Amino acid sequence: MEFLSFLATFVVLRLSLSRTTFAVLDTIRPSEFMSDNTTLVSREGLFELGFFTPAISKNRFLGIRYKNISVQTAVWVANRCEPIDDSSGSLTIDDTGNLVLYGQNKRVVWSTNSSKQAQEPLVQLLDNGNLVLRDEKDENTDNYLWESFDYPTDTMLPGMKLGWDLRRGLNRRLSSWKSSDDPCDGDFTYGIELDEPHHTYPQLFIRNGSAKLFREGPWDGISFSGAFNTLSYPWYGSDYEFVHNDDEVYFTYSVNSTSMILRIVLGKRIEYKEWREEDKIWHSYYTIPGDQCDYYGICGANSECGSNEVNKPICQCLEGFKPKNQENWKVMHWSEGCVRNGSVSCDDKEKDVFLGFSDLKVPNAQYIWANKSMNLHECNAKCLSNCSCMAYGFEVSDCVLWFGDLFDIRQAPYGRQDVYIRIPFSATAPKLFDEKExxxxxxxxxxxxxxxxxxxxxxxxxxxxxxxxxxxxxxxxxxxx
CATH class of the missing domain: 1.20.5 (Single alpha-helices involved in coiled-coils or other helix-helix interfaces)
Structure with missing residues (x-):
């Protein structure tokens, strides 16, 4: 009996040591536990799921990180606001088929929220960094009951969708860490915002709390436009895609080479990064905001930012507008913006005119109307017939009308869109006379x-x-x- 007891103890110890030393499993099944000293590793060894302690913190978090990168880089955190203060953490599948993280005294720290229960639940870490819960009985291995890609933290990986699943009411957005040693939600968020109720004009925003920090220009078929830099430049080995239909509105990207390790990360700004193995660093290729004019509405209403002329302020009123507060404008306090030189006209004899502007980041679409079936002439007539219409333009194939004050316009070499801004006849008539004279x-x-x-x-x-x-x-x- 003593020999059998010794043998049993030896086997348990041996299994425990082997599990600690060799992290080769990529799945968890019911009755299996992953403890603090073990990890899951994706099949090709690219990512691992395990417990970690960030920076100078003493707390333990469950997260996904790159397996073979010397700089510890967490790309997803499960219990980001519910730290475990010791090594008691364990991960398993519970009786409802959900993945559950326990802390001290079997306290539930975090769990998935799948509404469907699998016959044979299986948790697997994939080679794209996605942690998925699926039914092992389901022949469709891509039919996930839950996936970490639907609940990003501060990092967007290739293949991840940033945006909305309208069928489920799910909004995938990034949120920054509170600090380098606290992965709980910080002040900054990055995601797609929809105009209600028609979802005709989605826009990407970085927010600091509730305040708008940066707005991407609309998708032009190649990239998001209107920033100081261009999204199509940073990664020659990556492709971008923007999907907008009745079911989904999202942005995603992919890589063309398995040797490229890329990620988008949100801190106080968005950075597109590539791992450089030879230098052992994350190299930032693209950053937004990129310059002063990238910051949302820096020049106030009805103005544009980005003067390239020497000794000229970066903010200028749009043609047909003047500073609302001339004294403040002179000392570069631009927040009050600009107002019209005159009133718009709906008189058939004295029609307002539209001045076309190229290479601009188009105005914010807080108050817009869009139509996919109009041509440019019809779009012009539609705006002209409504005294409240401030501007019109074509975004890819949509006629877009802007109402109310025009915000967040900047000169941008990669704007790729033209905007036609309404100028009152009363403001243009003297100019026409002066020109004739x-x-x-x-x-x-x-x-x-x-x-x-x-x-x-x-x-x-x-x-x-x-x-x-x-x-x-x-x-x-x-x-x-």
């Missing part, structure tokens, strides 16, 4: 110059004829003598 004055000046030049030429010609006549007369007199 200037043209007439220039024409008169040109005529006067032409007359003078012709007179000079005629005078020179007459003088030359006289000289030639005098010379001939002298020659004849010489021969006569």
């Amino acid at each position: 200037r043209t007439d004055r220039n024409h008169k000046f040109k005529v006067e110059r032409a007359v003078i030049i012709i007179a000079i030429i005629v005078g020179l010609a007459v003088g030359l004829i006289i000289l030639i006549g005098f010379y001939i007369h002298r020659r004849r007199r010489h021969y006569c003598h």
Whole structure:
């Protein structure tokens, strides 16, 4: 009996040591536990799920990180706001088929919330960094009952969707860490916001609390437009996609090479990063906000940001507008923005005009109307017929009308969209008159110059004829003598 007891103890100890030393499993099944000193590793060894302690913290968190990167980088955290203060954490599948994280005294620290119960639940860590709960009886291995990609923390990995599943009412967005040693939700968020109720014009925002920090320009078929940098530049080995239909609205990206390790991470700003193995660092290729004009609405209403002229402020009122507070504007306090020089007109005889602007980040779409079936001429007429319409434009294939004050416009070399801004007839008529007067004055000046030049030429010609006549007369007199 003593020998059998010794043998049993040896086997248990051996299994425990082997599980601690060799982290080769990528799945958890019911009745299996993953303790604090073990990990799950994805099949190709790219990611691992395990407990970690960030920075100078003493707390333990369950997270997904890169397996073979020397700099510990967590890309997802389960119990980000519910730390475990010792090594008692364990992970298992409970009786309802959900994945559950226990802390000290079997306290539930975190769990999945699948409404469907699997016949044979299975948790698996995939090679794209996604932790999934599925039914092992289901032949469709992509039919997930729950997945970590639906609940991102501060990091977006290739293949992850940032945005909305409208069927489930699920909004996937990034939220920053509170600090380097506290992964709980910080102040900054990054996600797609929808205009209600039609979801016609989704926009990507970085927010600091409730305040808008940065707004991406609309998707132009290639990338999001209007930033200081361009999204299509940073990663030559990656592809971007924006999906907008009745079921989903999301942004995603993919990589063309398995050797590239890329991630998008949110701190006080968004950074697109690539791991450089030779330097053992995360290299940031693209950062937003990128310059002063990227910050939301820095110039106030009805203005544009981004003057390239020397000794000229970065904020300028749009054509047909003037500073609301001239004194503040002079000292570069631009928050009050600009107001119209005159009132818009709906008179058929004195129609307002639209000035076209290229290479702009189009205005914020807080109050917009959009239509997919109109052409440019019809879009113009629609805006002109409504006295409240401030501007119109075409975003990919949509006619878009803007109402109310125009916010967050900037000069952008990668704007790729034209905006037509309404200018009151009363503001343009004097300009047209001045232009006609200037043209007439220039024409008169040109005529006067032409007359003078012709007179000079005629005078020179007459003088030359006289000289030639005098010379001939002298020659004849010489021969006569």
